[in-house]
Amino acid sequence: MFIKKMQFKNYKSCLDTTFKLDPNLSVLIGPNSSGKTNVLTAMLLLHKLLQERHFPQEEADDQYTVQCKIKVWFDLNGKEIIFSAGLNTYVAEENRDVIVSSKQRWYLKDITGDSKWITVPLWVLLEMKSRSGLQIRWPIHFLRRSKKTTEADVKIFNKAFGPLSYVAEYISGMKYYSASQFTNPSRCPISFEIEVGRKRSRGSGRSPMRFLSDLYNQSKDKDKSKYNDYFEVIGPSGMRLVDDIIFKEITTSSTEVSVRSGGKIHKRKLKKILVVPKFKIDKHKLSPNQLSEGTFKTIALLFYLMTEIGSILLIEEPEVCIHHGLLSSIIELIKSYSRGKQIIVSTHSDFVLDKVNVESVYKVTKKANEGTKVSHLTKSMTKKELAALRHYLNNEGNLGEYWRQGALDTSYGNWNNSRRV
């Protein structure tokens, strides 16, 4: 399964943006402010819709909400499933998108033979997966709550139940790695505490704390294969970033006191472990906050790339802080993974472009009044332009150079337009 086409309307710079994606690897290039990040965060809205049940409706203020639309064409074994959603969103702190409300619809003609749109929110589809016993009755119950739902709608849904739940699960596996993620190891704690017997991640989102905690948990997992594969890549036999990763464990104990109604005091003895991670490089044992930015970013990014089960990965500027030799290995890894899952990368690096197939590249441009546009590099070329590019790649140089020398036309066009604005 993969996303073959997307459309965003009125989302930040994506005023009316439609583009097709590669089933494996899509590389977005374009000048600053052309909208590459907006394209990725617009895709993330899909993932956010899964949490619609928890949307903070009471916080919505009409003054700040914006109405936008997303439309996604999925390919499920050659059959098309179209998802369309109208969203009310606002931008919270840290430039975080918050969805206030949405209306989500599905077009399933290839699956059901019926050309009617049906309304089922993504969160309902995902929820039925986690509710044992309820299965299909749960979304049908949800459908029937709407007065507009007819028995015909229920019949269509019955036919599409399997594929739709598959789509919801696929979207839930979407992972996003921003450019600034893991780039500041000085924020990284030098130790953390965990409760014995409770395998729970510490820290939020993709914080350095969370990374260390996830790394520790993975190293203690009964099935060590994932951790071993990961260490083989970053360790002495692979990229040689670290010689060893050591977790020193110090057992501590404390008492948790809580007061129940009626004044009864309840005490619980907690056995805890203080974990002190160390990264051995040459003869030195370094705390995580002593690692260089590039090393820290690489070991964290590769950890999640290799150990998380994600269906679709959005990676923003993987080149940030990374030496070109190491970047070469990272891009090769991303290319390898893209043969098994859909990956979308944005980049400013001509070196990254040197490493990827020209057919994977998409140009992102922005014009006044038109907003962000995404076009497939070779498909948007004339026959003569394409022949010239192929001749250059075969006999003269690399794609990154071609781009840097202005031959792909993105920079000048955008520079010119942004000046006009």
Added chain:
Amino acid sequence: MEIGIIAEEYSDLDVLHELTAKIVDVRRFSFGRKFIAHGCGKLRKKCRVWAEILIKKGCRHLIVLHDLDNNSQDELRTFLNRSVADLNFSGYIILIPKHEIEAWLLVDANALKKVFGMSKMPSVPSSPELILEPKEKLEEIVRKYSGKQYFNSIHNRIIANRLEIRLLKRKCLSFADYPSFINRIFS
């Protein structure tokens, strides 16, 4: 001894280094003087200029490594030969793995079994140079027999390190002349 290298990718250099170390003591040579093209077009365009710089840097011997891919073997060899033949190297060799350097890594089932911890001996092609996409083939074998993911930038060097060079010489014509070239320059 400083040997100048012109190759397409770092992983190609890694493979060549491991294989050379099987022919001659690793302390006797260095691949420090090199140019990595990150693409075939650039390698062809720059081959002569880079070879001249390698001479200026003191390299007396040169290895040019270029995957055949979809090119004509004769044309490519003639082109690369012409680029460096009249330069003042004591010896040089043009290596053109057919169709990619990963074909060389497909020769030794035992090496793959050890590197990827496979429970049974993988079935490898008897003529790896006939495989049009050896990288994809290698990836397929690794996944099938070990369930692991193959990364060329990481695993090529490790596989090359375990490779039985006798098998490589026998199964891959594109490699056949290399051991005698190395032995000659170190004799």
